[in-house]
Amino acid sequence: MGSRDPHNPDVWILYNGVTAEHEGMLLFADSALLDVTGNNFTAYQNVKIQLSDTSFIYGDHLFYDAETRIVDIYGDTVTFIDGGTEMKTAHLSFDRIGNIASYSTWGRTTNADQLLKSREGYYNATTKMMEIFRKVELSDSSMVLYTDTLYYSTDNKTATFVSPTDIRTDSTFIYSERGTYNTETRYAVSTEASRIQSGARVLTCDSLRYDGLLRHGVAHGQVVIVDTVNQITCTGLFGVTDRQSNYSYITDSALVYLVDHGDTLFMHADTIFAYNDDNSQFTSIRANYHTKVFRFDMQGMCDSAYYSVTDSLLTLYGNPVLWYGNYQCLSDTISMQHDTSGVSLVLMRRNLFIAEWVDSLKFNQLKGRNGVMHFSGGEPSYADVLGNAQMVCYITEEDSLGRYSLIGVNVGVSSDMRIYFRDRRLHRLLSYVNPDMHTYPVDRLPDEYFRLHGFRWLDSRRPRTRLDVFQW
Known part of the structure; x- marks a missing residue:
């Protein structure tokens, strides 16, 4: 009517x-x-x-x-x-020519399990694409995404963001300033200012691909993985994180640095693996191939290394070399334990050879099957050479001006030996079980004692700074 x-x-x-x-x-x-x-x-x-x-x-x-x-x-x-999409607001405009619905006074849209909220929004009923702006929120039962600008396809469930964005799940937080996120597959791609955090572990990089279902991520460009509790940082140019298997690895200029009681240990290798517990805290670090280590009080080199976070124990494998002051230690396997003062214990298993630089041609030498070096307050206290012990030790004398001169050489063998240190120098030696000891003038030392069998002086390969760990 x-x-x-x-x-x-x-x-x-x-x-x-x-x-x-x-x-x-x-x-x-x-x-x-x-x-x-x-x-x-x-x-x-x-x-x-x-x-x-x-x-x-x-x-x-x-x-x-x-x-x-x-x-x-x-x-x-x-x-x-519009089919499975439902938009609600207080004022909606619909452009029949463009087939576009829009709002500018807050709105919320549901599509399947997804809820989208924003102050301003546009929905193209032809392309099934949403463009929403200002205080944007995308959520479902397992995640929530916050950003300022978002493009969302209701067909393929892909959200595209071009502004600072937070994506939160029960166990993971992702930050990005440009990328995509699929709400069905939980697959995220970040191409700018990428960051993912899970518990105590934080990964940042230039670009990131993360599968939320498999909890597996691949990172490229300036990759940094940090354990914020244990103060361990891994860096490189390529990285992978796998939360289901509780490990991450970094390669291409890989470096790990561990802050231990105020001091920092730097370790480089071709590939560095970091293993974590269910709380994403690192439990151990493994460095594979061409490994070098630098710390202010000691340096090392080997094929591969393993660090136990719980025990603060670093073990070097595969032709390891350990330098401490003027000392060089060789063995099949070398383990170092740290405490609040620095190095507290060094274990050397099989084919032990310790050399101390005396001058350009002369070296104090200790050789045996196994060895243990004990430290007190970060300084060497004494060392035990266990099994087939051999030694060449130059005897020095100090004058009134504090200058040392060589006055002889002690050489000998025994089953075991104990060497005491003072001011990082050999001070006293004890021999156990069938000792055979001799003293020679410096200029009459027999040739076979000048260099014990197996002697190698590798000081040219010693890292002098943390950047030297990249030079093999």
Whole structure:
């Protein structure tokens, strides 16, 4: 039913249930005003628009401009439905030419299990793509994403972000400033300012690909993995993290540095593995191939190394070399334990050879099957050479000016030996079980004692700074 407006004959007043159609769009309302001259339509109460068999809009008040093909719908809750997508807001505009629904006064959209919220948003019903801005939130039962600009495909469930973005799950936090996230596969790609945190472990890099279902990530460019509890940092140019297997690894200029009681140990290798517990705290570090170690009080080199975080124990494997002051230690395997003062114990297993530089041609030498060096306050206290012990030790004398001169050489063999140190110098030696000891003038030392069998002086390969660990 309807009649002309007595004050404006170009306007028809329609009531008692209104149905209208314009170019395939159906409009329903309790009452309406049709402006014939202005070519627009205003509807009131129980407004419904049917755009297609699967696309509808519901609201309390509607204004439709037939010239621009734009519908503005108002209400306490305006609802736009397009198949499985449902958008709700207080004011929604629908552009029939572009097939785009939009809001600028806060809105929320649901699609399957996903909920999207923002202050401003646009939905293209043709491409099924959402563009939402300002205080954006995308969430479902297992994650929530916060950003300022987001493009979301309701078809392939992929969110694309181009502004600072946080993605949070029960166990993982991802930060990125550019990338994508698929809400079905939980696969994230970050191409700028990438960061992922799980418990105590934080990974940053230039670009990141992370599979949230497999909990597996691949990082490229300036990769840094940090255990914030144990103060361990791994760096490199390529990295992988696998939370299901509780490990990460870094390669390409790989470096790990461990802050231990205020001092830092730097270790480089071709590849560095970091193993963690269920709380993402590192439990051990493994360095594979071409390994070098630098710390202010000791340096090392070997094929591979293993560090136990719990025990503060570093073990060198594969032709290891350990330098401490003027001392060089060789053995099949060398283990070093640290305490609050620095190195506390060095264990050398099989084919022990310790050399101390005396001058450019002379070296104190200790050789045996196994060895243990004990430290006190970070300084060497005594060392035990266990099994087939041999030694060559130059005897020195100190003058009143504190200068040392050589006055002889002690050489000998026994089953075991103990050497005491003072001021990092050999001070006293004890021999156990069948000792055979001799003293020679320096210039009459037999040739076989000048260099014991197996002697190698590798000081040219010793790292002098933390950057030297990259030079093999």
